Amino acid sequence: MKKIKLAVVPGDGIGVEVVPRALRVLDTIADIHGGLSFEYEHFDYGCDYYLKHGDMMAADGMDRLRASDGIFLGAVGDATKVPDHISLWGLLLKIRREFELEINVRPAKVFKGIQSPLLNPKDFDLVVVRENSEGEYSSVGGRMYHGDNEIAIQNNVFSKRATKQAMDHAFKLAESRRRHVTSATKSNGIFHSMPFWDEVFKETATEYEGIDTVSQHIDALAATFVTHPERYDVIVASNLFGDVLTDIGAGIMGSIGIAPSANLNLNGKHPSMFEPVHGSAPDIVGKGIANPIGQIWTAKLLLDHHGEVAMGNLLLDTMEQVTAEGFLTPDVGGDKQTDEVVEALIRKLKS
Amino acid sequence: MKKIKLAVVPGDGIGVEVVPRALRVLDTIADIHGGLSFEYEHFDYGCDYYLKHGDMMAADGMDRLRASDGIFLGAVGDATKVPDHISLWGLLLKIRREFELEINVRPAKVFKGIQSPLLNPKDFDLVVVRENSEGEYSSVGGRMYHGDNEIAIQNNVFSKRATKQAMDHAFKLAESRRRHVTSATKSNGIFHSMPFWDEVFKETATEYEGIDTVSQHIDALAATFVTHPERYDVIVASNLFGDVLTDIGAGIMGSIGIAPSANLNLNGKHPSMFEPVHGSAPDIVGKGIANPIGQIWTAKLLLDHHGEVAMGNLLLDTMEQVTAEGFLTPDVGGDKQTDEVVEALIRKLKS
Ligand SMILES: CC(C)[C@H](C(=O)O)[C@@H](O)C(=O)O
Numbered sequence: 001m002k003k004i005k006l007a008v009v010p011g012d013g014i015g016v017e018v019v020p021r022a023l024r025v026l027d028t029i030a031d032i033h034g035g036l037s038f039e040y041e042h043f044d045y046g047c048d049y050y051l052k053h054g055d056m057m058a059a060d061g062m063d064r065l066r067a068s069d070g071i072f073l074g075a076v077g078d079a080t081k082v083p084d085h086i087s088l089w090g091l092l093l094k095i096r097r098e099f100e101l102e103i104n105v106r107p108a109k110v111f112k113g114i115q116s117p118l119l120n121p122k123d124f125d126l127v128v129v130r131e132n133s134e135g136e137y138s139s140v141g142g143r144m145y146h147g148d149n150e151i152a153i154q155n156n157v158f159s160k161r162a163t164k165q166a167m168d169h170a171f172k173l174a175e176s177r178r179r180h181v182t183s184a185t186k187s188n189g190i191f192h193s194m195p196f197w198d199e200v201f202k203e204t205a206t207e208y209e210g211i212d213t214v215s216q217h218i219d220a221l222a223a224t225f226v227t228h229p230e231r232y233d234v235i236v237a238s239n240l241f242g243d244v245l246t247d248i249g250a251g252i253m254g255s256i257g258i259a260p261s262a263n264l265n266l267n268g269k270h271p272s273m274f275e276p277v278h279g280s281a282p283d284i285v286g287k288g289i290a291n292p293i294g295q296i297w298t299a300k301l302l303l304d305h306h307g308e309v310a311m312g313n314l315l316l317d318t319m320e321q322v323t324a325e326g327f328l329t330p331d332v333g334g335d336k337q338t339d340e341v342v343e344a345l346i347r348k349l350k351s
Numbered sequence: 352m353k354k355i356k357l358a359v360v361p362g363d364g365i366g367v368e369v370v371p372r373a374l375r376v377l378d379t380i381a382d383i384h385g386g387l388s389f390e391y392e393h394f395d396y397g398c399d400y401y402l403k404h405g406d407m408m409a410a411d412g413m414d415r416l417r418a419s420d421g422i423f424l425g426a427v428g429d430a431t432k433v434p435d436h437i438s439l440w441g442l443l444l445k446i447r448r449e450f451e452l453e454i455n456v457r458p459a460k461v462f463k464g465i466q467s468p469l470l471n472p473k474d475f476d477l478v479v480v481r482e483n484s485e486g487e488y489s490s491v492g493g494r495m496y497h498g499d500n501e502i503a504i505q506n507n508v509f510s511k512r513a514t515k516q517a518m519d520h521a522f523k524l525a526e527s528r529r530r531h532v533t534s535a536t537k538s539n540g541i542f543h544s545m546p547f548w549d550e551v552f553k554e555t556a557t558e559y560e561g562i563d564t565v566s567q568h569i570d571a572l573a574a575t576f577v578t579h580p581e582r583y584d585v586i587v588a589s590n591l592f593g594d595v596l597t598d599i600g601a602g603i604m605g606s607i608g609i610a611p612s613a614n615l616n617l618n619g620k621h622p623s624m625f626e627p628v629h630g631s632a633p634d635i636v637g638k639g640i641a642n643p644i645g646q647i648w649t650a651k652l653l654l655d656h657h658g659e660v661a662m663g664n665l666l667l668d669t670m671e672q673v674t675a676e677g678f679l680t681p682d683v684g685g686d687k688q689t690d691e692v693v694e695a696l697i698r699k700l701k702s
């Protein structure tokens with residue numbers, strides 16, 4: 001019996017609603033598999049935890065999370081309770097940094113039964129590989145002067161190591177897909193970091209055979225995600241550019257509520273973390289209408305990562321059957337509750 | 352007779368094709384007006400100029416441009432000839448910086464006759480006010496170490512002055528529109544500059560009455576441009592965020608070939624510059640199929656800026672009649688040549 005020990009962090013808002021449902025789905029998958037089981041340790045870290053304890057997680061939180069085989073996270077942040085930069089840097093971004101989750105993988109595709117906002121989505125199927133640890137997300141910088149003269153300086157830090165690693169990951173992924181890598185750049189406007197990014201991309205491209213490569217400025221790339229998403233296979237992007245592109249990717253799928261992500265540790269020292277792209281959505285908390293697909297598709301990425309690709313594919317296929325049959329929450333134009341979608345999925349998985 | 356002296360810089364690629372056509376349209380507008388005329392001084396600055404002279408413009412170029420009432424620019428950059436960061440920082444970005452064109456105004460709307468890639472574009476009509484002089488586009492930074500250890504540091508510099516000025520411009524614009532301003536932020540991930548940006552936005556909001564304000568993270572904002580563009584009126588954004596949003600704005604209109612922009616000098620010391628959002632499009636140069644609408648809509652913004660709002664509106668309305676009649680270049684699904692669209696427009700303006 002293969003046992004996967006998950007640290008479960010529902011976090012804030014709808015995270016608390018969709019995570020337990022996704023665990024039920026994982027248990028169903030384990031039953032179908034026969035030789036697989038999950039063990040869960042639950043952590044109540046998040047904004048409410050902060051309000052009680054003055055910190056987003058316990059003092060030994062990182063050690064306890066580290067003891068797992070993977071972290072299954074819902075959503076972090078609720079600005080009505082805790083300022084975003086505190087909640088995020090105290091939990092989500094802290095885990096990404098300290099556990100060296102330097103790669104964030106986010107697929108986007110036409111999802112059966114879910115209406116894309118595009119007139120002609122042409123069966124796009126792409127994956128963004130996002131550098132997840134540095135770049136524009138840096139705590140280096142500060143402020144100077146006061147009042148009318150104040151300035152804020154933000155340092156973006158790009159290392160060869162992390163940049164190259166993201167690109168290698170993208171090329172390897174492309175080898176198992178349609179063999180096409182697009183690099184998101186902005187070297188025509190951003191003077192130091194982006195020409196550096198381009199150089200590393202060129203260097204990496206010489207190391208892989210038979211992969212088509214394109215370098216495209218982020219502005220044009222973002223627009224082309226809307227006009228011709230079918231042109232893309234794998235896109236490699238900096239932390240910020242990847243952030244923006246993957247929300248657009250979610251947008252063209254039809255809802256941010258369905259988009260998944262995997263934050264990968266590649267050096268084997270820490271667990272990887274799996275979280276949907278959506279946030280905590282305070283506006284719909286408690287209504288029972290949060291879309292569970294993002295969290296469940298995230299569980300599929302977790303299965304893939306643990307070598308259970310057949311189970312992962314079964315899960316994704318079954319999800320698409322369920323959405324194609326009209327089990328849709330309001331964000332994707334339906335009138336079903338979270339639970340109705342989850343029940344339909346579990347029923348179909350079992351049958 | 353009111354005379355407007357324009358410095359005309361067609362620049363590279365299709366800039367050379369669309370600019371002269373837009374000047375013919377401006378002359379037609381002047382005829383209709385009766386009391387208005389344009390005088391043009393032409394400058395051949397661009398990548399070919401660089402290949403000949405080793406510089407993107409003449410040594411006295413800035414002084415000569417400064418002598419105009421406005422700069423009418425096509426497109427700058429052709430990476431097949433000159434690396435982008437050289438061509439851009441040597442001409443386009445140089446003018447934006449040295450002439451203190453600190454505000455970039457870029458409208459996007461459903462354009463009659465032009466098919467949006469969105470299933471349901473719901474008559475969106477928005478304007479992005481982009482800080483145009485600092486932020487993420489900075490030449491401050493550099494590199495350190497070599498080989499595998501190399502790092503590149505890019506400093507983003509945000510000043511209170513330029514940030515506040517962009518926001519003031521956005522609020523004033525909103526007063527003459529639907530009284531709604533969205534601020535593009537990313538203070539949940541970007542540690543120093545974006546919380547600063549948010550503070551200035553909050554401060555500015557207190558200075559205007561009866562304007563609805565929203566602060567939205569750039570990732571969600573970019574996605575919502577695709578799913579619900581009708582929710583926006585005026586958006587204020589940093590240099591990079593404005594760059595990305597306005598290309599998406601162009602994308603949801605149907606083509607980057609139709610999007611206009613005005614780079615405004617607010618201190619009266621230098622001319623403003625008017626340029627379409629599109630680039631030089633080397634792939635279609637010489638085919639006679641460049642979309643002239645972006646450049647001509649840009650001429651409308653120039654008319655507005657010089658107080659000729661009635662003429663500007665006449666021009667935009669007539670453009671929309673022409674596109675609605677099917678005079679469309681290939682980028683917007685038609686089979687018309689650049690000249691056929693321009694001739695149809697001039698004919699209709701004269702009638
Ligand atoms: C060409 C490039 C430097 C420029 C920019 O990023 O400002 C362009 O994309 C624009 O939006 O005008």
Ligand SMILES: CC(C)[C@H](C(=O)O)[C@@H](O)C(=O)O
Nearest residue numbers: 077088093243277539540570
């Ligand atoms: C919440 C925020 C810090 C985060 C990010 O920007 O990385 C989110 O948008 C994401 O994409 O996971």
